[in-house]
């Protein structure tokens with residue numbers, strides 16, 4: 641059986657994820673948004689660099705796993721739809737579907753605002769409430785950078801990196 645996307649290679653798991661030109665282009669667009677630029681398009685290498693790493697709760701790690709999961713799910717679904725001849729979606733439609741799915745999943749998470757989260761919010765276009773954002777950043781500054789000096793006076797270290805977050 642031939643691959644339903646390129647109709648030239650044999651239909652196989654490793655071809656589908658993500659060697660076939662159709663799925664490879666999709667994966668390459670999504671890789672950039674998930675900060676996975678240095679990861680290959682080869683299934684075994686993707687799995688060893690994402691899934692086999694200990695699951696961490698950093699926003700980057702969460703998004704990477706969501707993107708991989710949604711990409712596999714929708715490419716597989718599209719392959720089945722096409723092989724049954726029901727319908728087909730364009731690369732752009734599939735791309736938007738995957739992005740929307742990942743965004744909705746992110747919005748369902750309880751997220752503590754950080755610089756990485758604000759960056760992800762711009763890339764994935766999910767809302768971060770301004771008031772919460774402000775409060776969390778202040779909490780972070782006060783917790784990390786407030787020291788007591790010898791005279792018992794409070795001293796705040798200079799903190800250049802935060803001003804652009806406010």
Ligand SMILES: [Zn+2]
Pocket residue numbers: 643644645646647648649655659660661
């Ligand atoms: Zn193919």
